[in-house]
Amino acid sequence: MAMPEPPFDDLYREVILDHAKKPRNRGRLADRTQHAEGMNPVCGDEIALDLRVAGDRIADIAFEGQGCSISQSSASMLTERLKGTTIDEAARVAASFKAMLIAGATPAPELGDLEALHGVAKFAVRVKCALLCWNVLQEGLEQARRQLARGGT
Amino acid sequence: MAMPEPPFDDLYREVILDHAKKPRNRGRLADRTQHAEGMNPVCGDEIALDLRVAGDRIADIAFEGQGCSISQSSASMLTERLKGTTIDEAARVAASFKAMLIAGATPAPELGDLEALHGVAKFAVRVKCALLCWNVLQEGLEQARRQLARGGT
Amino acid sequence: MKMSTRMALLDVERIREDFPILSQQVNGRPLVYLDNAATTQKPRQVIDALVRYYETSNANIHRGIHTLAVRATEQYEAVRGKAARHIGANNERDIVFTRNATESINLVARAWGDANIGEGDEIVLTLMEHHSNIVPWQLLARRKGAVVRYAGITPGGYLDMDSLREAVGPRTKMVSVVHASNVLGTINPIAEVAEIAHAVGALVLVDGAQSAPHLPLDVTELDCDFFAFSSHKMLGPTGVGVLWAREGLLDTMDPFLGGGEMISLVRPDHSTWADVPHKFEAGTPNIAGVIAFGAALDYLRDIGMSDVRAHEAAITAYAMDALKDVPGLSLHGPTDVRDRGGAVSFAIDGIHPHDVSTIVDGYGVAIRAGHHCAQLLMRCLNVPATSRASFYIYNSQAEVDVLVEALKQAVEVFSRGDARTAV
Amino acid sequence: MKMSTRMALLDVERIREDFPILSQQVNGRPLVYLDNAATTQKPRQVIDALVRYYETSNANIHRGIHTLAVRATEQYEAVRGKAARHIGANNERDIVFTRNATESINLVARAWGDANIGEGDEIVLTLMEHHSNIVPWQLLARRKGAVVRYAGITPGGYLDMDSLREAVGPRTKMVSVVHASNVLGTINPIAEVAEIAHAVGALVLVDGAQSAPHLPLDVTELDCDFFAFSSHKMLGPTGVGVLWAREGLLDTMDPFLGGGEMISLVRPDHSTWADVPHKFEAGTPNIAGVIAFGAALDYLRDIGMSDVRAHEAAITAYAMDALKDVPGLSLHGPTDVRDRGGAVSFAIDGIHPHDVSTIVDGYGVAIRAGHHCAQLLMRCLNVPATSRASFYIYNSQAEVDVLVEALKQAVEVFSRGDARTAV
Numbered sequence A, B: 001m002a003m004p005e006p007p008f009d010d011l012y013r014e015v016i017l018d019h020a021k022k023p024r025n026r027g028r029l030a031d032r033t034q035h036a037e038g039m040n041p042v043c044g045d046e047i048a049l050d051l052r053v054a055g056d057r058i059a060d061i062a063f064e065g066q067g068c069s070i071s072q073s074s075a076s077m078l079t080e081r082l083k084g085t086t087i088d089e090a091a092r093v094a095a096s097f098k099a100m101l102i103a104g105a106t107p108a109p110e111l112g113d114l115e116a117l118h119g120v121a122k123f124a125v126r127v128k129c130a131l132l133c134w135n136v137l138q139e140g141l142e143q144a145r146r147q148l149a150r151g152g153t
Numbered sequence C, D: 001m002k003m004s005t006r007m008a009l010l011d012v013e014r015i016r017e018d019f020p021i022l023s024q025q026v027n028g029r030p031l032v033y034l035d036n037a038a039t040t041q042k043p044r045q046v047i048d049a050l051v052r053y054y055e056t057s058n059a060n061i062h063r064g065i066h067t068l069a070v071r072a073t074e075q076y077e078a079v080r081g082k083a084a085r086h087i088g089a090n091n092e093r094d095i096v097f098t099r100n101a102t103e104s105i106n107l108v109a110r111a112w113g114d115a116n117i118g119e120g121d122e123i124v125l126t127l128m129e130h131h132s133n134i135v136p137w138q139l140l141a142r143r144k145g146a147v148v149r150y151a152g153i154t155p156g157g158y159l160d161m162d163s164l165r166e167a168v169g170p171r172t173k174m175v176s177v178v179h180a181s182n183v184l185g186t187i188n189p190i191a192e193v194a195e196i197a198h199a200v201g202a203l204v205l206v207d208g209a210q211s212a213p214h215l216p217l218d219v220t221e222l223d224c225d226f227f228a229f230s231s232h233k234m235l236g237p238t239g240v241g242v243l244w245a246r247e248g249l250l251d252t253m254d255p256f257l258g259g260g261e262m263i264s265l266v267r268p269d270h271s272t273w274a275d276v277p278h279k280f281e282a283g284t285p286n287i288a289g290v291i292a293f294g295a296a297l298d299y300l301r302d303i304g305m306s307d308v309r310a311h312e313a314a315i316t317a318y319a320m321d322a323l324k325d326v327p328g329l330s331l332h333g334p335t336d337v338r339d340r341g342g343a344v345s346f347a348i349d350g351i352h353p354h355d356v357s358t359i360v361d362g363y364g365v366a367i368r369a370g371h372h373c374a375q376l377l378m379r380c381l382n383v384p385a386t387s388r389a390s391f392y393i394y395n396s397q398a399e400v401d402v403l404v405e406a407l408k409q410a411v412e413v414f415s416r417g418d419a420r421t422a423v
């Protein structure tokens, strides 16, 4: 049977599949300063993030989790993009990413490779997969901010 | 506005309305040997029957109750028809009456005036109104039979 | 024919074209459907929504990734916002879909009641409640050793506010009141009730089964804590009810039914719950019914609830006046249409309501006769049953005239004592 | 294309003409609907029954005297007998209409469970239960201080009868078991389960959500005490479930929800209940839904449940064979079609089920991916989720072929790592 080309150009981009198969920064940080986790009860996807924040900067970041290619590649690309950025920049990237997926905004330049995930916006039920790690990140950033406010690290 | 004749010839027969307005044998029997009552929870109709059974015969019978013209006239005609009959004959009349209303049987001659109620069979929701007193009667006859079996009157 | 003091506002002829059932004959005469407090008829827009759903979008919702599942989920969830807007609520998270108003009330009696009502606590109802707003509280009181108290009714058919004030006390935890009576028509002053209840820290549930279909509503103005209503009484399909709760209240409540959809994690010994409102919607819901209910809400919004109210008030005023022509007829409930909805109960001397209903049905007129699930109220009125005509957007004054003539025939039949010569 | 060892019995082409939704295109390709364990599509006979009801007979039931009310009541009540016959029961009094299988089980957990389960009593389930047959019992156990125990599953996907025998003991009061698993397909030996349960005096509830649509049934042979199922999984509308109870059992049970329809007398302090089954149907039921469910039952009866079963067995055997062609695919559950229904779960190496579902949806194929409301079973299988194809009377072998080809494309996409060059 002949199967014509399916409409996945926008979803399963090479870079996404690559991250899904070879996740970057996977594991735990022994010297983490923040830890946050989340799951998507509807589909069972799980993401845990470790951050090591030094000053106002994310000195190191790693993730663990399980789930579909979208949730895992999103997390992998997140860590790659944010390692070394300031907390404020990380928050801006998170906001841009959400705008791209929820509001359908054209990808902001600061997203870098994460732009590859913009095709997910067309797949309403998969949007939450891509967002999971970003929600977890936002919780981690909150923690880091509270700690900064208390004058820690 | 001109209202053409409604299809009630079969339901509200003269004899039925007459019994509904001037119920026969209404009240209680001070010397009753049996008492049974019933109600129709869906419409709230109530019937209570007093019997005075002497030997195997219904020496006297009376009813009390409230409800629609069908339930009340059925009870009134029941008492008129059964006063003085044997328990067995009363049971036969009850069976014939139910056959007429439930199975749509042509009225048996032994029903006498009760035949007037045969039109109720066509009004499915009103059948239970006409039957209420007969169900109560059957309970009363049961009691009477048990008493006879024990040898009492 | 009576002249109306005020003309009905709606274009009944045009509206009736949307209701296929209304063009039928019953007993050889045009159907005059005046049993709207029991359930209303459905416009083709609602029937079409059901057909469209089953012919294009049917799938189980919430957990599916495939196209139909996504489509069905979006259509279903979109109705929450419509239901919220209908009652002036702003947060669709506060809307739970149930089977009917009855289940909505039972949900509160279990999921809120079991956790918040203790021995000796008091639940205050009124004597004009529908059984659906009595029995769940009696069952709760029995489970918990609590007490059910009742506010009474004035001779004019109003809620007796003094007796309500007396019934509400320091042990009162819940005051559950009908908004518009399905028998007397009375519209109760909910905001006033809420003030009395809230003053002692009690919550207020409003049984809106007879108000949501007929009145412009704003739960903020009513100041109630729960509001329950049914789709089938407001143009929508059977099998759909709504419970609205004041913001944050659902979050504090335990689940009601357990099963699929309402969980987050299930482990052998315990489970955790999904977020509200899904926590309260166990199992596959009435997806098609909810979506078609959305079409009913759209239909009512397009007419506008104030016009619905104005039309019904006009018809009701006309009917209450016209019914006076029937010999021996007396009306129950408030006489001022500003204080009542379109359910008009009446008695006719010497004719039992069931006989009345059967006779007018012979003329194609559908009214209801019985206790209307309000036995406590029947005892207040000292009658076993009433006859009730109830109106909606598609009813005309001409239909009221048919009812009045049919009732006169009933009187005729019973006064002559012989139907064969009655006409 | 694989050759089937045994041809499907049903004339699928003719049957498909009855299902308007099946002729649509999804993502530019003909819809291949293989998510029947979630919900089935509806034949026009069922859709027409809904339309006919709303266009000719709509009225509230049970208490009305007028023509429409009588008509609606008769149509609604007639479905009880059909539902009873479908499961080999003879008494329509033993049939209660609910919203769905989930509510049927909750009804038993409340109305039977609260009166019969005490502290330290045990409820035995299996690890292959749907959440709808787990959570109600967990909630009951929490209310009463009872214990929930689980029978396990063999590596081949069967219920482990030894572990069931171990789990059932003198304190066991209820054994509640799925008849056909919605994930593994496994058909459980209910009569054997019942023997074990009845030997210690426990009752048996069968979750028939996945067997009532697919198997010829006889509750007498199964020897169970309760049987629960859903209309929407067997051609009927959403919002209708059924609970059957062994003769006499409902009479011993307290009411579940309180309200209209389910009472006999209501007094201020207490009420008495209507006879069964109405005692368990509080409020206005899903009248239209139940009546249209009658049309679904008629449709299945006309085909014949043995032919339904034979067709599905043939398709399932064909599918299990054909799926072997997909690289890296492994099946869950029994391999012998005689022991299983038409729900086929599988895993593909290196591709998450959600990705599988999204990709095959691109080819118009609707399958389900996830935990299927069976998280305990997912833990047994040691997977977070599975992909599941599930078949019904309108599915053909050609559709299985489309699924297999679409799955191969998924493998292709993921093996090349770039969808743009995948075809």
Ligand SMILES: Cc1ncc(COP(=O)(O)O)c(C=O)c1O
Pocket: C037, C038, C100, C101, C102, C103, C130, C132, C133, C178, C180, C181, C182, C207, C209, C210, C230, C232, C373, D260, D282, D283, D284, D285
């Ligand atoms: C005032 C009132 N409350 C509650 C109900 C119950 O509504 P449902 O049967 O839809 O649950 C009704 C309808 O009969 C009603 O009139």
Ligand SMILES: Cc1ncc(COP(=O)(O)O)c(C=O)c1O
Pocket: C260, C282, C283, C284, C285, D037, D038, D100, D101, D102, D103, D130, D132, D133, D178, D180, D181, D182, D207, D209, D210, D230, D232, D373
């Ligand atoms: C085995 C099983 N039990 C129970 C259910 C629950 O059915 P419903 O959602 O119709 O209540 C399902 C359906 O998902 C099922 O597959």
